[in-house]
Amino acid sequence: MxxxxxxxxxxxxxxxxxxxxxxxxxxxxxxxxxxxxxxxxxxxxxxxxxxxxxxxxxxxxxxxxxxxxxxxxxxxxxxxxxxxxxxxxxxxxxxxxxxxxxxxxxxxxxxxxxxxxxxxxxxxxxxxxxxxxxxxxxxxxxxxxxxxxxxxxxxxxxxxxxxxxxxxxxxxxxxxxxxxxxxxxxxxxxxxxxxxxxxxxxxxxxxxxxxxxxxxxxxxxxxxxxxxxxxxxxEHWERMPLLHQEEGSQVGLRLEDGPQVDVDALRRALTQDGETVWAGACVRADEPTDALDLYLASTADGWALLTAQRGAITSKLIRPVVLMGTPAMVDEEGESFSYRALRRSPDDEELYEFGAVGHGPAGRRVAQNMVDLIGVWDREHRGGPGPRIDLVPIDTAAEDLPTGRVVSKRHTHMILNWTANPFE
Ligand SMILES: C[S@@+](CC[C@H](N)C(=O)[O-])C[C@H]1O[C@@H](n2cnc3c(N)ncnc32)[C@H](O)[C@@H]1O
The missing domain is CATH 3.40.50.150 (Vaccinia Virus protein VP39)
Incomplete structure (x- = not known):
């Protein structure tokens, strides 16, 4: 005491x-x-x-x-x-x-x-x-x-x-x-x-x-x-197209590498109602979600982070998100996107269920893709040791790169592998 x-x-x-x-x-x-x-x-x-x-x-x-x-x-x-x-x-x-x-x-x-x-x-x-x-x-x-x-x-x-x-x-x-x-x-x-x-x-x-x-x-x-x-x-800045430009309610996508996007199409997509798919996988309110974020960043094609100002949430343009960056995915055409959502679990009020909101012509499919990845993380990696992370020189030949998601930078490739033992 x-x-x-x-x-x-x-x-x-x-x-x-x-x-x-x-x-x-x-x-x-x-x-x-x-x-x-x-x-x-x-x-x-x-x-x-x-x-x-x-x-x-x-x-x-x-x-x-x-x-x-x-x-x-x-x-x-x-x-x-x-x-x-x-x-x-x-x-x-x-x-x-x-x-x-x-x-x-x-x-x-x-x-x-x-x-x-x-x-x-x-x-x-x-x-x-x-x-x-x-x-x-x-x-x-x-x-x-x-x-x-x-x-x-x-x-x-x-x-x-x-x-x-x-x-x-x-x-x-x-x-x-x-x-x-x-x-x-x-x-x-x-x-x-x-x-x-x-x-x-x-x-x-x-x-x-x-x-x-x-x-x-x-x-x-x-x-x-x-x-x-x-x-x-x-210094390095990610691309950051704004999907909603109104000051106080801005919504953006932070893109470190990868997807080319059609900004006008994505802006239109956000003006239309989103479709939400729920994953079944849940977290407690005080449970960190950083391991899932890293898993999605490592595995999702078309990976992005959705950033927002508070007004976008209060006006219900988007569901509540982490303002600094919530996992998101863009489809191959760069016209549709999804972002991770949470709701109070219908089965247990102590828990929050993960889901994904999709916008655009392929919105439901990208939301389903994200929910599928959340399911794999929940079943196979939750509570596990996390990925093995290797850095290799940027001039490494493609056939010599270790297996995993390759993130290419200026001097190095970063390789994230969730199936290898990180401590081996
Ligand atoms: C979080 S602060 C450092 C905190 C500090 N280590 C402490 O004792 O709490 C980060 C610092 O990095 C410096 N910084 C940013 N880019 C840098 C660079 N390229 N080379 C050296 N310092 C840099 C910034 O000016 C800033 O003062």
Missing amino acids: SVPRTSALTPEQARQDMVDALVEERADLGMEKLPEQVEEALRAVPREVFVPGLPLVEAYDRHQAIVTKHDEAKRVALSSVSAPSIIALMLQRADIRPGHRVLEIGSGGYNAALISHLVGETGQVTSIDIDPDVIARAERCLKEAGVDQVHLAVTDGEHGFASRAPYDRIIVTAGAWDLSPSWEEQLAVGGRVVIPMRVRGLTRCLTLERAEEPGYWRSLAADMCGFVRMQGVG
């Missing part, structure tokens, strides 16, 4: 409370225990110094990233001090040891201070950012926190930071689309890259280890995460 506080919250108390809550939450969710050294670092580094002026409860909200810079025109965040929960997970995946040389791409100060704690006096931390304001801010905060071991530099992370290589670990903290060849060149033998990477529009934090052959990588884990977008040479 928690004891009511009689005095004002101190930074020390807020920090310990945050870590206690993080540890407890991970146990409740059945997640792996946080490594002791990561827990110790989180208990030691004063996060409030890296988000000055913020009330302690916000500074120490374990799930809250603190945005420090916006792009007003594009209405997106450019920089933030990441949320403790995702930082903890990435540090766990990175498995940083005393004496390691670590490169952090995307700075803020807080994570670099934690890494400093993990590598100890014999280690080395380099933290780079494309934005001089971010580096100036990180420098001030690190000084204030008494952390003097971090080498900061303003540069585009796409090129890594050759003068302090090799690195045992590279941690990328901006949403990347591809893996830069510089990072492989600058990584020590047995090294690891932890990186939020886009997988057909979804973002997953991959823990990448090199396979034997140069240019080949295997992911040890693919965790849910969200990050500000990578800028600079590695």
Whole structure:
């Protein structure tokens, strides 16, 4: 039972409370225990110094990233001090040891201070950012926190930071689309890259280890995460045709690769009533759907993400969706589409049933295709280990590509295979 506080919250108390809550939450969710050294670092580094002026409860909200810079025109965040929960997970995946040389791409100060704690006096931390304001801010905060071991530099992370290589670990903290060849060149033998990477529009934090052959990588884990977008040479924007343009009620499709679409036909399709097909497969209200999203992204032809502004839902133009991106599919003609829907289960009010809404001449068929894939995931992959994710060089001959869904980027092909053992 928690004891009511009689005095004002101190930074020390807020920090310990945050870590206690993080540890407890991970146990409740059945997640792996946080490594002791990561827990110790989180208990030691004063996060409030890296988000000055913020009330302690916000500074120490374990799930809250603190945005420090916006792009007003594009209405997106450019920089933030990441949320403790995702930082903890990435540090766990990175498995940083005393004496390691670590490169952090995307700075803020807080994570670099934690890494400093993990590598100890014999280690080395380099933290780079494309934005001089971010580096100036990180420098001030690190000084204030008494952390003097971090080498900061303003540069585009796409090129890594050759003068302090090799690195045992590279941690990328901006949403990347591809893996830069510089990072492989600058990584020590047995090294690891932890990186939020886009997988057909979804973002997953991959823990990448090199396979034997140069240019080949295997992911040890693919965790849910969200990050500000990578800028600079590695920046990549998906196509985003708008199907409904009214400000406040916009509906769009985010297309990373694949389908060519007839935007006018899709716009017309959305003006007509949709047809909904229900899947029978259900989830609890608090159950994450990220595994299903990744399965659909890996298996659906014509894959897209439907994005929406709230007004499109309140006006009933579309059924309720995840505003940032709901699984969607476009047919071969590019004239019809479907998107994933949920309704309270008619059989059990604790559960929500998956379905798909189809629009356009082939709307019902695309909705049925999506529901069929949801059925396969439910029967064969639900609760399983997820896909094996390999990265192979972009010049790999087609006949040498591993089996699975191939997502081609600039330097690499990403291969997602749900039938291979991801740990083999
Ligand atoms: C989420 S913030 C980093 C958070 C930080 N690691 C922390 O301690 O919480 C992402 C940062 O990546 C930076 N960034 C984006 N593209 C970059 C690039 N190409 N090279 C280096 N930094 C980049 C942004 O300027 C932003 O400051």
